[in-house]
Amino acid sequence: MIKQKTARVFISSTFRDMHTERDYLSKVIFPEIREELKQRGIYLVDVDLRWGITEEESEKGETLKICLDEIENSRPFFIGILGDRYGWIPDVSPSKMLNSTEKKIVQGKETSEDRFVWENKLKAGEHSVTALEIYYGVLNNLEQKKRSFFYFRDDKFIKDVPKEKVTDVKDEDKIQQKKLALLKKKIRDEYSDLPENLNDYGVKYKGLKINWLEIKNSTDQKNIDMEKLHKIADDGIVDNDEILELNADEKKLVFNNTFTYLDFDSLVEFGEKVKEDLLRSIYDVFPEDAEELDPLDQETMIHTNFCNDRSNFFVGREKQLQVISDYVIKNYSNKPLAIVGEPGSGKSALMAKAFSNCNSEEDNTLIIPHFVGCSPSSVVCFRTLNRFCTLIIRKFNIELEEGIPDEYNKLMECFKSIVKQIPEKGKLIIFIDALNQLSSSHKSHSLNWLPEILSENVKIIISALPGEVLASIEDKKFPQEKLGALNNNNREEIIRGRLKPYRKDTLTKEQMAVILKKEESGKPLYLTIVAEELRLYGEYERVNQKIAGFSENIEGLFDQIFKRLEDDTDDINLVRDAMCLFECSRFGLLETEMLQLLKPSVKDAINMGLIDTDKESFELPRKKWSTLFLSISTYFRSPGEDKTGLIDFFHRQMSKAVRKKYLNKKLEKSYHKKLAEYFHYQAFGKDPKLSFSGYDGRGFAELPYHRLLSGNRKEAEKLLTDFTFLMGKARTGLVTEILFDYELLNEYQEFNHEK
């Protein structure tokens, strides 16, 4: 697995007067930063919400929610740019705007409850959205201070701006001016001990940049000589001299802020400062020579984090927890203990809870959590056994004459032998969750690698779904503990517990009864999804219909979520493509990759006004992505969890639902082809004469896999016999993965894609 990291940067400013700065950053500075960071395995995501959020949409109450969520997801990096406008002030109080759509904060230090209280204190009509972003992002969260930068534009250029356009860049209202001055003062005061994070910059007014698309689509151009206008503004800009050539109607058109915005020169210094500040800050957070955790500790950290996530909101299952505790302490069986249950019955959460209950402070006890599927190597039996052996040898100083074997059969025997060598005073406890997700190579589902008889001081707790693994458990007569349906009290507790932090635990007894009568309401996953969907549902008056309409089972609920997404985004293809791309990915995808993979065609991008010409680069508008992803992010492994930024499904049931609803074999190949083409482009680099000169480690890592899975074995073979590709892979630190690529080719015939 490559060691990539993701840095997200939130850009906060008013919109109308800051187009030029934002354009300059997104088209010139961020691509430069991105290229530089890529060489150190860091991916930059610049969160510029300008494309999607209009003031009309803001009134619907969506703006602030999206902004604050994105600030949370971008911590600790934040850029604030202020000119002479305070910005748009919503008429409704921020808490009301958020009430309907409050969501879990993924990474922030504050709990959602703190955030709720903070938002409630704010009054309607008081603060602009930009000010709220700054208060919320930085001034109310001073841990963020060091990584946040502010840029204040001086107002000398205003004297050159046509008087009809001055209101675009300067507040006329005295109260607004006062508020802006106060905000700037607060920032300056707060940063008096960190002046290097504050910058003043100047610009030179160039002219009015014309939005030809808006003009073309408008009906106000009847009296306008478009040919003349095109001739005057041949560079897309009308400067002060050119304005003199326009008649009254034409002037009215160019002074309309829908059709033009102010363009500036001399942004180089501003851009360079942003670049310097951001790079310095990102390098501080991700230092090059930072001591990387050794791969074994890194893997342990992933399992422990996963465990913490799963044991959150755990309720009930007292009997099963007692059985596990007795098994560990009282030695009532010398065989591994198996936890079995239907999908969604909460096996992983129970295993996680049991693991955390088991935390021993005794020096001579080793407790290993292993959640199959939570990391790429956790699904491979060979690597799993290697991990166990290494951890055990390290802990108990066991000496192996020949070291840990490289050959699978020997490794299997080695593991069985090592668990017999735990010192008398020592204790070994291993939790292995979701054995059914283990890759089926080497007949691992037969459990031939698992010791059948354990000594007193060795305990192994495994979990699995009904199926091949369960059949092996029964064959070997391992004791089993079955997870049945939750009792009604526990069911209610789960729903109320999940809604409480958002002040939504107000369901009536009748409403709760309707939920508890649903077919699969005995499964924690079903209840979790129901609670999550209720939390996101804004219309209190219609909550009864919402509850009644919930599907009876988990699969149906996921289907309803996909339908909700299709409605929210108003784009069925976007939802289908996003879900299928996640499903076809190897170990998840980066946000930057999704924005590129889901972007519209060049023609559509021009029509949408994302770009003016086919030579400009663009991606999926941020608002579309935020609308799609933020409301389902709890169903995904969080992008910030291990700082790799990879986003993947949290629940395998969701993956299955995607396959059922959207995928067939032909489509699956086409998504792999799309991914292969994307990663090929990333790895190939920009020079057409120098193949595979790119620095994108992800491109080199993912390409062979997707070539193979797209059904193009020849291309995959060509790649793995192309010295320039292999050199590129070595250059990006992936030389050890090359052998896995050849093994993948050899095993492809029996390759089981299900992740």
Place this chain on the structure above:
Amino acid sequence: MRNNIDIFHNFFRSKQHLLDLGDSHWPTYRILCQLAYEDGEDSVISKQAEDFLKKKRADWSYFNQINRIKQSRKNPNFKTLSEHSDLINGVHILKDNKVLSCSQYDNV
């Protein structure tokens, strides 16, 4: 005629212990390039490495015009064990053909 995939796979497997020596002063890709260049007169890997170097894609020093074997051949070694630092007196392959036993001075 050996399949190119086998040739490349064998090359990487047999050179893994040398590629592992890469560090920030002399990164792995430079070692890879040199090893590929030295693989053999008739080696497809060497030919590609020569082409790579001809296109001036290496901005570091490397050895060229070296004496290299005429015919590259499959390395029968599955893995090279590289920990020994002193003389090895003898090697014995046990009956199962899998375990290698050796006597040496360095106590590794």
